Amino acid sequence: MKMTKIYEGSYQWIAYGRDQNKPDNIIDTNQYVVRAANRCLILDPGGVELFAPMLAAVLNHVPVEQITDLFASHQDPDVISSLGLWDQALPKAKLHAPALWEGFLRHYGCDTIEYVPIPDKGGVINLDSVELQIIPAHYLHSSANFHVYDPHAKILMSGDVGAALEAPGAPMFVDKFDAHVEKMRYFHQRWMPSNQAKRAWIERVRNLEIDMLAPQHGRIFKGDDVKRFLDWFEALPVGVAI
Template identity: 40%
Template structure:
Protein backbone atom coordinates (compact mmCIF):
# COMPACT_ATOMS: atom_id res chain seq x y z
CA UNK A 1 0.00 0.00 0.00
CA UNK A 2 1.18 3.52 -0.80
CA UNK A 3 1.21 5.86 2.18
CA UNK A 4 1.96 9.56 2.22
CA UNK A 5 5.64 10.16 2.99
CA UNK A 6 7.49 13.37 3.60
CA UNK A 7 11.09 13.93 2.54
CA UNK A 8 13.75 11.33 3.37
CA UNK A 9 17.36 12.28 4.08
CA UNK A 10 19.65 10.14 1.92
CA UNK A 11 22.96 11.79 2.84
CA UNK A 12 24.22 14.31 5.40
CA UNK A 13 27.81 15.24 6.22
CA UNK A 14 26.91 18.48 7.98
CA UNK A 15 27.46 20.82 5.01
CA UNK A 16 26.13 18.65 2.21
CA UNK A 17 22.69 17.01 2.22
CA UNK A 18 20.61 15.01 -0.24
CA UNK A 19 16.87 14.43 0.12
CA UNK A 20 14.29 12.33 -1.65
CA UNK A 21 11.22 14.55 -1.74
CA UNK A 22 8.35 12.35 -0.70
CA UNK A 23 5.23 10.86 -2.22
CA UNK A 24 1.46 11.16 -1.77
CA UNK A 25 -1.01 8.32 -2.15
CA UNK A 26 -3.19 10.31 -4.55
CA UNK A 27 -0.33 10.42 -7.08
CA UNK A 28 -0.84 6.73 -7.84
CA UNK A 29 -4.28 7.58 -9.24
CA UNK A 30 -3.12 10.51 -11.39
CA UNK A 31 -0.20 9.09 -13.36
CA UNK A 32 3.11 7.31 -13.20
CA UNK A 33 4.90 7.70 -9.86
CA UNK A 34 7.96 9.95 -9.98
CA UNK A 35 10.92 10.73 -7.71
CA UNK A 36 12.33 14.20 -7.09
CA UNK A 37 15.58 14.95 -5.27
CA UNK A 38 17.10 17.97 -3.53
CA UNK A 39 20.87 18.42 -3.21
CA UNK A 40 22.09 21.13 -0.80
CA UNK A 41 25.61 22.37 -0.24
CA UNK A 42 25.88 25.21 2.27
CA UNK A 43 23.33 27.80 1.10
CA UNK A 44 22.84 26.58 -2.46
CA UNK A 45 20.53 23.85 -3.72
CA UNK A 46 19.81 21.89 -6.88
CA UNK A 47 16.37 20.40 -7.51
CA UNK A 48 16.80 17.30 -9.66
CA UNK A 49 13.90 16.07 -11.82
CA UNK A 50 11.44 18.70 -10.47
CA UNK A 51 8.45 16.90 -11.97
CA UNK A 52 5.15 17.59 -13.64
CA UNK A 53 2.12 19.69 -12.74
CA UNK A 54 0.30 17.41 -10.33
CA UNK A 55 3.30 16.77 -8.06
CA UNK A 56 4.29 20.44 -7.83
CA UNK A 57 2.45 21.29 -4.62
CA UNK A 58 3.92 18.28 -2.81
CA UNK A 59 7.47 18.99 -4.03
CA UNK A 60 7.21 22.70 -3.16
CA UNK A 61 5.85 21.89 0.31
CA UNK A 62 8.65 19.42 1.02
CA UNK A 63 11.39 21.66 -0.36
CA UNK A 64 10.05 24.58 1.70
CA UNK A 65 10.19 22.48 4.87
CA UNK A 66 13.94 22.09 4.32
CA UNK A 67 15.15 25.37 2.73
CA UNK A 68 13.67 28.56 1.31
CA UNK A 69 13.06 27.80 -2.40
CA UNK A 70 14.91 31.04 -3.21
CA UNK A 71 18.12 29.10 -2.42
CA UNK A 72 17.59 26.82 -5.42
CA UNK A 73 20.38 27.57 -7.88
CA UNK A 74 19.56 24.89 -10.47
CA UNK A 75 16.46 23.14 -11.75
CA UNK A 76 18.07 20.08 -13.33
CA UNK A 77 16.23 18.08 -15.98
CA UNK A 78 17.51 14.78 -17.34
CA UNK A 79 15.34 14.98 -20.47
CA UNK A 80 12.19 16.51 -21.94
CA UNK A 81 9.34 14.19 -20.88
CA UNK A 82 6.32 15.92 -19.30
CA UNK A 83 6.64 13.97 -16.05
CA UNK A 84 10.03 15.67 -15.68
CA UNK A 85 9.47 19.19 -17.05
CA UNK A 86 5.74 20.02 -17.11
CA UNK A 87 5.82 21.87 -13.78
CA UNK A 88 8.65 24.16 -14.88
CA UNK A 89 6.70 27.38 -15.22
CA UNK A 90 5.34 27.00 -11.67
CA UNK A 91 8.86 27.10 -10.24
CA UNK A 92 9.64 30.56 -11.63
CA UNK A 93 7.60 32.30 -8.93
CA UNK A 94 9.13 30.35 -6.04
CA UNK A 95 12.72 29.90 -7.28
CA UNK A 96 13.36 33.20 -9.07
CA UNK A 97 17.17 32.81 -9.11
CA UNK A 98 17.26 29.24 -10.42
CA UNK A 99 18.79 28.35 -13.77
CA UNK A 100 17.30 25.57 -15.90
CA UNK A 101 19.79 22.84 -16.83
CA UNK A 102 18.78 20.57 -19.72
CA UNK A 103 20.35 19.06 -22.84
CA UNK A 104 21.19 21.53 -25.61
CA UNK A 105 18.80 19.52 -27.80
CA UNK A 106 15.82 20.66 -25.76
CA UNK A 107 16.67 24.32 -25.08
CA UNK A 108 14.53 25.58 -27.97
CA UNK A 109 11.56 23.55 -26.73
CA UNK A 110 11.54 25.09 -23.25
CA UNK A 111 9.71 28.31 -24.29
CA UNK A 112 6.72 26.14 -25.22
CA UNK A 113 6.50 25.22 -21.53
CA UNK A 114 7.71 28.41 -19.87
CA UNK A 115 7.56 31.71 -21.71
CA UNK A 116 9.63 33.41 -18.99
CA UNK A 117 12.66 31.16 -19.52
CA UNK A 118 14.72 33.52 -21.73
CA UNK A 119 18.17 33.96 -20.21
CA UNK A 120 17.59 31.28 -17.57
CA UNK A 121 18.45 28.11 -19.50
CA UNK A 122 21.83 26.37 -19.43
CA UNK A 123 22.14 24.00 -22.39
CA UNK A 124 24.16 20.94 -21.36
CA UNK A 125 26.60 19.95 -24.13
CA UNK A 126 26.44 16.37 -25.38
CA UNK A 127 29.61 15.34 -23.53
CA UNK A 128 28.27 16.67 -20.22
CA UNK A 129 29.50 19.39 -17.88
CA UNK A 130 30.18 20.03 -14.19
CA UNK A 131 27.83 22.25 -12.18
CA UNK A 132 29.32 23.99 -9.16
CA UNK A 133 27.03 23.92 -6.14
CA UNK A 134 28.40 25.57 -2.99
CA UNK A 135 31.73 23.82 -2.42
CA UNK A 136 30.69 20.72 -4.34
CA UNK A 137 30.09 19.56 -7.90
CA UNK A 138 27.23 17.81 -9.69
CA UNK A 139 28.34 16.15 -12.92
CA UNK A 140 26.02 15.79 -15.93
CA UNK A 141 26.73 12.31 -17.31
CA UNK A 142 25.81 11.55 -20.96
CA UNK A 143 22.89 9.13 -21.03
CA UNK A 144 21.82 9.64 -24.64
CA UNK A 145 19.24 7.33 -26.24
CA UNK A 146 18.32 6.01 -22.77
CA UNK A 147 15.65 6.79 -23.69
CA UNK A 148 15.84 10.35 -25.02
CA UNK A 149 18.41 11.35 -27.69
CA UNK A 150 19.37 14.20 -25.35
CA UNK A 151 19.47 12.61 -21.90
CA UNK A 152 21.67 13.03 -18.82
CA UNK A 153 22.19 11.41 -15.46
CA UNK A 154 23.45 13.60 -12.63
CA UNK A 155 26.21 12.49 -10.28
CA UNK A 156 26.64 14.19 -6.93
CA UNK A 157 30.34 13.77 -6.14
CA UNK A 158 30.19 14.40 -2.39
CA UNK A 159 27.45 11.90 -1.61
CA UNK A 160 28.31 9.40 -4.32
CA UNK A 161 24.66 9.36 -5.44
CA UNK A 162 23.91 8.90 -9.14
CA UNK A 163 20.52 10.27 -10.21
CA UNK A 164 19.97 7.93 -13.13
CA UNK A 165 16.96 9.41 -14.94
CA UNK A 166 14.74 6.64 -16.36
CA UNK A 167 17.45 4.00 -16.03
CA UNK A 168 16.37 1.90 -13.08
CA UNK A 169 12.70 2.78 -13.49
CA UNK A 170 10.19 0.28 -12.14
CA UNK A 171 6.50 0.04 -12.98
CA UNK A 172 4.78 -0.72 -9.67
CA UNK A 173 1.38 -2.40 -9.70
CA UNK A 174 -1.39 -0.09 -8.54
CA UNK A 175 -1.26 0.38 -4.79
CA UNK A 176 2.24 -1.10 -4.45
CA UNK A 177 5.35 0.96 -3.77
CA UNK A 178 8.57 0.98 -1.73
CA UNK A 179 11.45 3.46 -1.50
CA UNK A 180 14.47 1.12 -1.43
CA UNK A 181 15.12 -2.09 -3.34
CA UNK A 182 15.38 -4.98 -0.90
CA UNK A 183 14.62 -8.12 -2.90
CA UNK A 184 16.51 -7.47 -6.13
CA UNK A 185 15.25 -10.54 -8.01
CA UNK A 186 11.64 -9.60 -7.33
CA UNK A 187 12.31 -5.98 -8.26
CA UNK A 188 13.70 -7.04 -11.66
CA UNK A 189 10.19 -8.18 -12.59
CA UNK A 190 9.04 -4.56 -12.26
CA UNK A 191 11.92 -3.18 -14.36
CA UNK A 192 12.45 -5.59 -17.23
CA UNK A 193 9.56 -4.68 -19.53
CA UNK A 194 10.15 -0.95 -19.14
CA UNK A 195 13.86 -1.17 -19.92
CA UNK A 196 13.47 -3.47 -22.92
CA UNK A 197 10.98 -1.06 -24.54
CA UNK A 198 12.06 2.41 -23.40
CA UNK A 199 15.84 2.06 -23.57
CA UNK A 200 16.44 2.36 -27.29
CA UNK A 201 19.92 0.86 -27.74
CA UNK A 202 21.86 -1.97 -26.09
CA UNK A 203 25.11 -0.36 -27.26
CA UNK A 204 24.18 2.96 -25.63
CA UNK A 205 23.19 1.19 -22.44
CA UNK A 206 26.51 -0.63 -22.16
CA UNK A 207 28.44 2.58 -22.87
CA UNK A 208 26.55 4.23 -20.01
CA UNK A 209 27.34 1.31 -17.70
CA UNK A 210 31.06 1.69 -18.47
CA UNK A 211 30.97 5.38 -17.60
CA UNK A 212 29.03 4.69 -14.39
CA UNK A 213 31.47 2.01 -13.24
CA UNK A 214 34.26 4.59 -13.47
CA UNK A 215 32.29 6.79 -11.06
CA UNK A 216 31.70 3.90 -8.65
CA UNK A 217 28.47 5.33 -7.20
CA UNK A 218 27.35 4.36 -3.71
CA UNK A 219 23.67 4.87 -4.53
CA UNK A 220 21.64 4.86 -7.76
CA UNK A 221 18.45 6.90 -7.53
CA UNK A 222 16.14 6.74 -10.58
CA UNK A 223 13.35 9.11 -11.55
CA UNK A 224 10.80 6.28 -11.26
CA UNK A 225 10.80 3.25 -9.01
CA UNK A 226 13.00 2.43 -6.02
CA UNK A 227 16.51 3.44 -4.95
CA UNK A 228 19.46 1.04 -5.16
CA UNK A 229 21.83 0.87 -2.17
CA UNK A 230 24.92 -1.13 -1.21
CA UNK A 231 25.22 -4.51 -3.01
CA UNK A 232 22.11 -3.77 -5.09
CA UNK A 233 24.04 -1.08 -6.99
CA UNK A 234 26.37 -3.71 -8.45
CA UNK A 235 23.53 -6.20 -8.93
CA UNK A 236 21.66 -3.58 -10.91
CA UNK A 237 24.62 -2.73 -13.16
CA UNK A 238 25.31 -6.43 -13.76
CA UNK A 239 21.68 -7.02 -14.68
CA UNK A 240 21.68 -4.09 -17.11
CA UNK A 241 24.88 -5.34 -18.70
CA UNK A 242 23.20 -8.62 -19.63
CA UNK A 243 20.06 -6.99 -21.04
CA UNK A 244 19.17 -6.59 -24.71
CA UNK A 245 16.94 -3.54 -25.23
CA UNK A 246 15.17 -1.35 -27.75
CA UNK A 247 15.55 -1.88 -31.47
CA UNK A 248 17.98 -4.76 -30.82
CA UNK A 249 15.08 -6.64 -29.24
CA UNK A 250 12.13 -5.44 -31.30
CA UNK A 251 13.51 -5.06 -34.85
CA UNK A 252 12.00 -8.28 -36.19
CA UNK A 253 8.70 -7.73 -34.39
CA UNK A 254 8.28 -4.20 -35.78
CA UNK A 255 9.77 -4.51 -39.25
CA UNK A 256 9.97 -8.21 -40.11
CA UNK A 257 12.72 -9.59 -42.36
Protein backbone atom coordinates in the same frame (compact mmCIF):
# COMPACT_ATOMS: atom_id res chain seq x y z
CA MET B 1 4.56 13.15 -0.37
CA LYS B 2 7.23 11.10 1.39
CA MET B 3 10.58 12.69 2.22
CA THR B 4 13.71 10.59 2.82
CA LYS B 5 17.22 11.88 3.51
CA ILE B 6 19.50 9.58 1.54
CA TYR B 7 22.78 11.35 2.35
CA GLU B 8 23.69 13.71 5.17
CA GLY B 9 27.10 15.27 5.76
CA SER B 10 28.20 18.85 5.20
CA TYR B 11 25.29 18.92 2.71
CA GLN B 12 22.24 16.74 2.05
CA TRP B 13 20.56 14.63 -0.59
CA ILE B 14 16.80 14.37 -0.08
CA ALA B 15 14.40 12.14 -2.03
CA TYR B 16 10.73 13.05 -2.44
CA GLY B 17 8.10 10.74 -3.85
CA ARG B 18 5.47 8.12 -3.08
CA ASP B 19 2.63 10.57 -3.70
CA GLN B 20 -0.41 8.85 -2.22
CA ASN B 21 -2.75 11.48 -3.68
CA LYS B 22 -1.77 11.14 -7.32
CA PRO B 23 -4.40 9.94 -9.83
CA ASP B 24 -4.03 6.29 -10.84
CA ASN B 25 -3.35 7.23 -14.47
CA ILE B 26 -0.30 9.38 -13.62
CA ILE B 27 3.15 7.82 -13.21
CA ASP B 28 4.70 8.11 -9.76
CA THR B 29 8.06 9.90 -9.84
CA ASN B 30 11.02 10.49 -7.55
CA GLN B 31 12.31 14.02 -7.12
CA TYR B 32 15.76 14.66 -5.63
CA VAL B 33 17.09 17.74 -3.88
CA VAL B 34 20.73 18.54 -3.13
CA ARG B 35 20.95 21.10 -0.35
CA ALA B 36 24.26 22.86 0.23
CA ALA B 37 24.93 25.68 2.72
CA ASN B 38 23.15 28.49 0.88
CA ARG B 39 22.05 26.89 -2.38
CA CYS B 40 19.67 24.14 -3.32
CA LEU B 41 19.33 22.12 -6.54
CA ILE B 42 16.12 20.29 -7.51
CA LEU B 43 16.69 17.38 -9.90
CA ASP B 44 13.79 16.71 -12.31
CA PRO B 45 11.19 18.59 -10.21
CA GLY B 46 8.18 16.62 -11.48
CA GLY B 47 4.98 17.06 -13.41
CA VAL B 48 2.70 20.08 -13.22
CA GLU B 49 0.35 18.21 -10.86
CA LEU B 50 3.21 17.88 -8.34
CA PHE B 51 4.25 21.53 -8.24
CA ALA B 52 2.26 22.59 -5.17
CA PRO B 53 3.08 19.61 -2.93
CA MET B 54 6.70 19.58 -4.10
CA LEU B 55 7.17 23.31 -3.42
CA ALA B 56 5.56 22.96 0.01
CA ALA B 57 7.73 19.95 0.85
CA VAL B 58 10.97 21.68 -0.16
CA LEU B 59 10.06 24.88 1.69
CA ASN B 60 9.89 22.86 4.91
CA HIS B 61 13.68 22.56 4.68
CA VAL B 62 14.92 25.37 2.42
CA PRO B 63 14.01 29.10 2.18
CA VAL B 64 12.68 29.92 -1.26
CA GLU B 65 15.55 32.32 -1.99
CA GLN B 66 18.01 29.44 -1.54
CA ILE B 67 16.40 27.32 -4.27
CA THR B 68 18.86 28.51 -6.87
CA ASP B 69 19.13 25.70 -9.41
CA LEU B 70 16.98 23.20 -11.29
CA PHE B 71 18.09 20.28 -13.43
CA ALA B 72 16.16 18.63 -16.26
CA SER B 73 17.57 15.32 -17.46
CA HIS B 74 15.46 15.27 -20.63
CA GLN B 75 12.19 16.54 -22.09
CA ASP B 76 9.53 14.19 -20.67
CA PRO B 77 6.48 15.81 -19.01
CA ASP B 78 6.37 13.43 -16.05
CA VAL B 79 9.59 14.91 -14.67
CA ILE B 80 9.58 18.53 -15.89
CA SER B 81 6.14 19.75 -16.99
CA SER B 82 6.09 21.82 -13.77
CA LEU B 83 8.94 23.99 -15.10
CA GLY B 84 6.65 26.86 -16.08
CA LEU B 85 5.41 27.14 -12.49
CA TRP B 86 8.93 26.92 -11.07
CA ASP B 87 9.84 29.67 -13.55
CA GLN B 88 7.26 31.93 -11.88
CA ALA B 89 8.25 30.94 -8.34
CA LEU B 90 12.03 31.15 -8.89
CA PRO B 91 12.70 33.90 -11.45
CA LYS B 92 16.37 34.20 -10.43
CA ALA B 93 17.16 30.48 -10.58
CA LYS B 94 19.13 28.61 -13.22
CA LEU B 95 17.86 25.68 -15.25
CA HIS B 96 20.57 23.19 -16.22
CA ALA B 97 19.19 21.17 -19.14
CA PRO B 98 20.32 19.56 -22.41
CA ALA B 99 21.24 22.09 -25.08
CA LEU B 100 19.41 19.98 -27.66
CA TRP B 101 16.08 20.31 -25.85
CA GLU B 102 16.01 24.06 -25.17
CA GLY B 103 13.57 24.81 -28.00
CA PHE B 104 11.25 22.12 -26.65
CA LEU B 105 11.56 22.90 -22.94
CA ARG B 106 10.61 26.54 -23.62
CA HIS B 107 7.13 25.21 -24.45
CA TYR B 108 6.68 24.50 -20.72
CA GLY B 109 6.74 28.25 -20.07
CA CYS B 110 10.40 28.80 -19.17
CA ASP B 111 10.48 32.50 -19.91
CA THR B 112 12.33 34.10 -16.99
CA ILE B 113 14.60 31.44 -15.54
CA GLU B 114 18.17 31.39 -16.87
CA TYR B 115 18.71 28.41 -19.19
CA VAL B 116 22.16 26.84 -18.81
CA PRO B 117 22.56 24.52 -21.81
CA ILE B 118 24.40 21.24 -21.21
CA PRO B 119 26.57 20.18 -24.16
CA ASP B 120 26.51 16.57 -25.33
CA LYS B 121 29.75 15.79 -23.48
CA GLY B 122 28.23 16.75 -20.10
CA GLY B 123 29.58 19.21 -17.57
CA VAL B 124 29.40 20.17 -13.89
CA ILE B 125 27.04 21.94 -11.50
CA ASN B 126 28.70 23.83 -8.65
CA LEU B 127 26.72 24.45 -5.46
CA ASP B 128 28.95 26.31 -3.01
CA SER B 129 31.63 23.70 -2.20
CA VAL B 130 29.65 20.82 -3.78
CA GLU B 131 30.59 19.88 -7.34
CA LEU B 132 28.24 17.53 -9.19
CA GLN B 133 29.17 15.87 -12.47
CA ILE B 134 26.70 15.76 -15.37
CA ILE B 135 27.08 12.33 -16.97
CA PRO B 136 25.94 11.68 -20.58
CA ALA B 137 23.21 9.04 -20.87
CA HIS B 138 22.13 9.66 -24.45
CA TYR B 139 19.35 7.44 -25.87
CA LEU B 140 18.53 6.11 -22.40
CA HIS B 141 15.87 6.80 -23.32
CA SER B 142 16.05 10.32 -24.75
CA SER B 143 18.40 11.36 -27.57
CA ALA B 144 19.89 14.02 -25.28
CA ASN B 145 19.79 12.69 -21.74
CA PHE B 146 21.94 13.27 -18.66
CA HIS B 147 22.42 11.85 -15.19
CA VAL B 148 23.97 13.55 -12.15
CA TYR B 149 26.84 12.02 -10.17
CA ASP B 150 28.07 13.15 -6.78
CA PRO B 151 31.61 11.78 -6.31
CA HIS B 152 31.67 12.70 -2.61
CA ALA B 153 28.32 11.18 -1.60
CA LYS B 154 28.81 8.45 -4.27
CA ILE B 155 25.24 8.87 -5.54
CA LEU B 156 24.22 8.62 -9.19
CA MET B 157 20.83 10.11 -10.06
CA SER B 158 20.15 7.79 -12.99
CA GLY B 159 16.98 9.15 -14.55
CA ASP B 160 14.93 6.44 -16.24
CA VAL B 161 17.74 3.90 -15.94
CA GLY B 162 16.82 1.64 -13.05
CA ALA B 163 13.19 2.72 -13.12
CA ALA B 164 10.41 0.45 -11.95
CA LEU B 165 6.66 0.94 -12.07
CA GLU B 166 4.92 0.04 -8.83
CA ALA B 167 2.49 1.35 -6.22
CA PRO B 168 3.15 4.79 -4.67
CA GLY B 169 3.44 3.24 -1.20
CA ALA B 170 6.40 1.03 -2.15
CA PRO B 171 9.56 1.22 -0.01
CA MET B 172 12.21 3.76 -0.99
CA PHE B 173 15.02 1.18 -1.31
CA VAL B 174 15.29 -2.14 -3.13
CA ASP B 175 15.18 -4.92 -0.56
CA LYS B 176 14.87 -8.10 -2.67
CA PHE B 177 16.67 -7.60 -5.97
CA ASP B 178 15.49 -10.77 -7.73
CA ALA B 179 11.85 -9.94 -7.06
CA HIS B 180 12.37 -6.32 -8.10
CA VAL B 181 13.72 -7.33 -11.52
CA GLU B 182 10.28 -8.18 -12.85
CA LYS B 183 9.09 -4.64 -12.04
CA MET B 184 11.86 -3.25 -14.27
CA ARG B 185 12.09 -5.65 -17.20
CA TYR B 186 9.27 -4.44 -19.47
CA PHE B 187 10.05 -0.77 -18.84
CA HIS B 188 13.70 -1.12 -19.83
CA GLN B 189 13.11 -3.35 -22.82
CA ARG B 190 10.37 -1.12 -24.22
CA TRP B 191 11.67 2.35 -23.40
CA MET B 192 15.43 1.94 -23.88
CA PRO B 193 16.00 1.88 -27.66
CA SER B 194 19.71 1.15 -28.07
CA ASN B 195 21.92 -1.69 -26.87
CA GLN B 196 24.95 0.27 -28.10
CA ALA B 197 24.00 3.28 -25.96
CA LYS B 198 23.30 0.98 -23.01
CA ARG B 199 26.76 -0.59 -23.25
CA ALA B 200 28.45 2.82 -23.54
CA TRP B 201 26.64 4.04 -20.42
CA ILE B 202 27.50 0.93 -18.43
CA GLU B 203 31.16 1.21 -19.38
CA ARG B 204 31.13 4.85 -18.27
CA VAL B 205 29.42 4.35 -14.91
CA ARG B 206 31.39 1.23 -13.95
CA ASN B 207 34.34 3.61 -13.59
CA LEU B 208 32.46 5.60 -10.93
CA GLU B 209 32.25 4.80 -7.23
CA ILE B 210 28.51 4.41 -6.66
CA ASP B 211 26.96 3.62 -3.29
CA MET B 212 23.44 4.55 -4.43
CA LEU B 213 21.80 4.52 -7.84
CA ALA B 214 18.71 6.71 -7.62
CA PRO B 215 16.24 6.48 -10.55
CA GLN B 216 13.24 8.68 -11.41
CA HIS B 217 10.70 5.93 -10.78
CA GLY B 218 10.62 3.10 -8.28
CA ARG B 219 13.22 2.25 -5.68
CA ILE B 220 16.79 3.30 -4.99
CA PHE B 221 19.58 0.72 -5.31
CA LYS B 222 22.32 0.74 -2.70
CA GLY B 223 25.42 -1.26 -1.89
CA ASP B 224 25.81 -4.54 -3.75
CA ASP B 225 22.47 -4.03 -5.52
CA VAL B 226 24.10 -1.30 -7.65
CA LYS B 227 26.45 -3.86 -9.24
CA ARG B 228 23.61 -6.38 -9.49
CA PHE B 229 21.60 -3.85 -11.44
CA LEU B 230 24.47 -3.00 -13.80
CA ASP B 231 25.09 -6.71 -14.47
CA TRP B 232 21.37 -7.30 -15.08
CA PHE B 233 20.98 -4.27 -17.35
CA GLU B 234 24.11 -5.14 -19.33
CA ALA B 235 22.72 -8.60 -20.14
CA LEU B 236 19.22 -7.35 -20.96
CA PRO B 237 18.36 -6.90 -24.67
CA VAL B 238 16.62 -3.53 -25.09
CA GLY B 239 14.83 -1.79 -27.94
CA VAL B 240 12.25 -4.57 -28.05
CA ALA B 241 8.70 -3.72 -29.11
CA ILE B 242 6.68 -6.19 -27.05
